[in-house]
Amino acid sequence: MYTAVLIKGKTYSVMGHVFLLNQEKEIEKKVFQYLNGNEFFDCKQLDVPADDPKTDEEEPQQEEKIYTEAELKGMNKTEQEAIVIDLGGDPSQLKDKSERIAYILEHQEKAGE
Template identity: 75%
Template sequence: MYTAELIKGKTYSVMGHVFLLNQEKEIEKKVFQYLDGNEFFACKEVKAPVDDPKTDDQPKEDKEPVEEEEEPAQETKTYTESELKGMNKTEQEVIVIDLGGDPAQLKDKSERIAFILEHQQQQEKTGE
């Protein structure tokens, strides 16, 4: 298993991954090989999760509720069309990913904006 963390800049998109500053992300070997040595990233190969002291100390029952609590705590911001138009491609792609979409399937800025607006409306309907 490999991980990469963006340590310089705000966002970076490469090989279908969108990296945000100081957020470690699990990546494939080919992405690791591409980013390793790039001054904007801290890349590492993680041997086995068994070596993780957090995993060894806590039973599975303790971990699951923590993950469930974190998800609802994340407030989803509702973006307006004018806010989205003012954003760059990478910022829009991050929002698309957060909404469960694949930015690679959206051809241009107008499609990304339409996707975001539509999925925000769907989340508001199902969330209330």
């Protein structure tokens, strides 16, 4: 089992998780690997009992969240930028909310193919 705590900033959205400052969340291995080493997070891998049959199994791949335009419009800048980063983009290259939304809609379709 893995956990992460946002220690800098107010909110952070990544891989379908929304982190709030100083609130610990249980996360998947994939998210742990992505966030571990990020200065904004305190990530921990908790010990799994030796008799747990899941220890030798690969965790199931989670489907990437597909956001609708309405969902994206309801998000704040930080949440949209986190999604852009998840999709391999650079939020500093996008001028405003409409460009971030257009980028996300376009690139999440490509990622799902």
